[in-house]
Amino acid sequence: MTIEEISALDLDPERFIAEQVDAISSAVGDGLAINALSGGVDSSAVTMLGHRALGERLKTYFVDNGLMREGEGERTVGPFRELGVHVELVEAQDRFLDALEGITDPEEKREAITRTFYAEVFRDLVRESSARYLLQGTILTDVDETVAGIKRQHNVLEQLGIDPEEAFGYQIIEPLIQLRKDGVRKVAEALGLPASVSNRMPFPGPALSARVIGEATRERIALVRQATAITETELADTPSFQYMAILHEDRVTGMRDGRREFGLQIEVRCWDSVDARTATPTRLPWDVLQKLSDRIVTEVPGVVSVTYNIATKPPSAMEVV
């Protein structure tokens, strides 16, 4: 099946919304649908489209996987409460963190999170709700990157060897599959979502586990969560495409109270980019970098060293693992 792209330039957001709301209504009929809201612009737009089409017959879940940033739950659910859309919070921290125990390989970490999400947590929600339709925020770039072997985001269930209809008895609906990110942002805006959602900085599916090199233990996730909060506060005013803090596994020498101490290192990345295909490090003011580093070594326990990424993509990637 070929997917016909709708470029952001050609997109009429109101017409697109009306068509997708109709399509969801016809497909689901008087049944139930469910979807998972991550807080990203794709799943947020899908939530609004599904809500317009189905009202209370769409069950939207926000799964707290224990890998979220500080305040992420409220930051995600709040805007929907304002718009009269109910989002149910699912507390699943231990299921994910237990699944990550002992895993250091980046691919295996990603696999453990995907499997826990789809084959455990979300499967249970589908069964409980007896929904027959699943709304997903897949966009055209996800399809491209899956085909190219870069990402494994599209049709994750099939990649795990699971046929969703056979296994769970549900069908997948992907209302955004003809759009790219810039188109989705226009649709999100037209759906009444605030700029904090429609222009949200990209954040990876595996969340903070992608910001930890090596094992994503509870302790290490807590440390990178603190460094992330500091980084996002200090860089909030920069117009960069994306910024992040990464906890390294390597130990480096530090000095505390005149004594040698092998401590932790945080790497900060801040990218200038148009479409994430290529990217260059933002030339941040040195005063900003110094304050950022000072806060991280002072506030995050055990951190004695902070670096700033100066390589371009390619050959770097934007995320570290």
Next chain:
Amino acid sequence: MTIEEISALDLDPERFIAEQVDAISSAVGDGLAINALSGGVDSSAVTMLGHRALGERLKTYFVDNGLMREGEGERTVGPFRELGVHVELVEAQDRFLDALEGITDPEEKREAITRTFYAEVFRDLVRESSARYLLQGTILTDVDETVAGIKRQHNVLEQLGIDPEEAFGYQIIEPLIQLRKDGVRKVAEALGLPASVSNRMPFPGPALSARVIGEATRERIALVRQATAITETELADTPSFQYMAILHEDRVTGMRDGRREFGLQIEVRCWDSVDARTATPTRLPWDVLQKLSDRIVTEVPGVVSVTYNIATKPPSAMEVV
């Protein structure tokens, strides 16, 4: 025994040189002395003092431990050849690299190098030469830092449980023990050593093995040697106190030819400092950082990411391990 400090301000280099040359002559009499030249300003000044006092009765060795920077042997021996001082090159690469095999702990790495140097390579040279006196470039800061437990540079033989007189039958002479680095630089200059020696940037005793996090294999030393050469070329014009390239053990995601690749990361540090007790990162021009990063990812095999240290000392240390 209390050591009386001679500050750089109070130092009369010519008088100091005359006194130390006399002291070495009287101590050694018509015997033989040996010393090891590393290329640093301390051992270079000691070599010149010993040469003035003893002429051919001082045997000076440059030990190539396989952990040297590109061109380090010639850069070290060349200025002495110009001054008519013979330095004997000792090829001991395999002895050090074999001793480092399988060691990842920074303290154990340092210990393996010290032990190989003193208890093996240098012991053999002492025995062959039948010298009874060893000239060492210990300075007052080394003594301070050893007392404070920060370094283990002073009287390394005793720290290894070796009494040099009993074990090897030789005595240690330390002509620079009353000076600090700035005093040594003045003495080195007065001894006719070129600025490339008297103002040489500090470089650690364990050499490039201190610039590799984790095991210092032949392959990893070769990679950090390349990154070091690029860094020293690109930053040659900066008036910074010290700059360096460090090979991390952590693997990070890169992209080559549109495909994901887990590659290597190089960290660059460039310090502004007066006395190495405290230090801040040099605010290098962004064009310099970008060219440095571009060269490293292009020329050093497998490197996909480069960072620049932005933390101060303390709580960072200047060297990474």
